[in-house]
Amino acid sequence: MNRSSTARAQGKESNDRDILTAARSVVEIESDAVRQLAGCLDAKFEEAVRMIAGAPGHVIVTGMGKSGHIGRKIAATLASTGTPAFFVHPGEASHGDLGMVTHSNVVIAISNSGETSELSDLVVYTRRFEIPLIGITSRAESTLGRRADVALVLPKMEEACPLGLAPTTSTTLTLVLGDALAVALLSHKGFTHEGFRDFHPGGRLGNVLQRVRDIMHSAERMPVAQLGERMGEVLIRMSAGGFGCVGVFDGQEVLVGIVTDGDLRRHMSPDFVDLAVEEVMSPHPQTIAAGALAAEALKLMTESRINGLFVVDSGNDRVPVGFLHLHDCLRSGVY
Template identity: 45%
Template sequence: MSLGRAQKVLRIEAEALTRLADHLGTDFEAVVRCVAETKGRVILTGIGKSGIICRKIAATFASTGTPAFFVHPAEAIHGDLGMIVAGDTVIGVSNSGETAELVNLLEFIKRLGSVLIAITGKPESTLAKHADFSLTYQVTEEGCPLGLAPMASTTATLALGDALAAAVMDLKGFTSREFARYHPGGKLGAKLLLVRDLLAHHEQARPLVSADTLLSEALFEMSDKRFGMTAVALEDGKLGLISDGDIRRLFQRHGNEAMGKRAGDVCSPNPKTIGEDRLAVEALELMERYKITSLIVVNAAGRYTGVVHLHDLWRTQMV
């Protein structure tokens, strides 16, 4: 019995979403442009279950480059109206479109000159009629055994909010690199970090020696900068690299005579590098592929800007 009820609810909600997808049109496109062109913030407001959905939609907007937050309509009419200012776009959410606390806000929103977008299940409701734009969904059955608790309607509202946020992202050309700026913490933030974000070292901390530097002096540079390597400045602005492993192999072949060799003669002339605007996870992939622990970082002009070490990636909890 319970399994049958659960399956019925899921089918009812799935059908509601299918109808919603089939009926999106020019009104939706106009709302997308309106949100994308908002000079202020996008304000989500609704009460009860609709209010909970509003919070999620606002959070999705905020995390994808559109400043947004939730305002409780009852709190708004009791002192929080100052949270809404000229230039904001207000999205009012109400299945009935007649929620008293929300309807009471209409006069203030209109007087302020803010754009009002309605999301409702009733296209002839007060909220829809007074909105500048109206997005409606059709729910013939909620799925609740008593026919009382909102289920399909809140699912449709949430999905409509996600669709709106995704379409705004497309219109703005929002990228994964921009997304990373809004998610600096946790596993997701770590995977979206840029290499430049790992360059916490001061510019003077970049290990670098000239091609004429004796290997004995290069060792001091490597020890001082603590990367287990140093870059070598070669002709025509090119870079070489000497690693701990290179030095061990030189000692195996030449013994103490290795200390008198010049950095330019013993360095690897074509070291692996990575652009500072690349994702940190790409740096990790390069290190794993070539079994190395450090990468020289360069800017768009090819200038040496720092070093990213495997330990830097470990600290992000990426691995």
């Protein structure tokens, strides 16, 4: 390698190191700031959570520029976790959208400096009509910090931008603080899997949060046989059911066993069709509650190496109300 090639290679290696050094510096600065934020959460944060939880109406989030982008995400996170919320652009608020803000609302205004001029009309409006105002800012002595009912003050920190100008650390802290508010509210309100699924019916989250009762086959479709039946009859019912198994019931409609393809192979003999079903069945089959997550059912089937589960109500774990096959989970996007 000649000198010029060596110099170019060394220059590239140096540039690559500079890129990684800059990137790692950002991560370290912002990580340190987030850890500092955790220690700054105090009674003011609790007051903000209770204020939002007690509001009969929506949370309205507002902010300008990068704070506005973060505000939109905070509003979306609140809405998806059981706290109705939407974003109002402060510029639009000054041109009619203040009509969206009512006494039933709580306003979260975001401004790192606390002096964002575009927020002034909305802040004044909340003060005039006594609408609860939560401010998120890095300066407690700022206009927003002083005028808010509750000021959530970000810790003193340096922006990760080497020029100290581009909002980086400050927007990360605001985003984390918004997530903290949403999750604290979720816990405070007792928000459940069911509620989360109601707000996320589509996509992967909706699939994962499906309940067994949502995708199971009804009792009418269950493949069943009664104690005392001969295997010749059971085989016909098993083939017609299409699930590769038959549940065995006693005279009280209680599930006492199951016949699977494996049971057939283990008991195959010349007089097989004349055997009583109880001679072939496996006793105490596994079941799943109708209210369980479909993902739990899939995990149980996978770990137990079985293809189906009888579904029971929580009040009676031996009287099935339906049947769930492995393919039902896969067809519903549960995996």
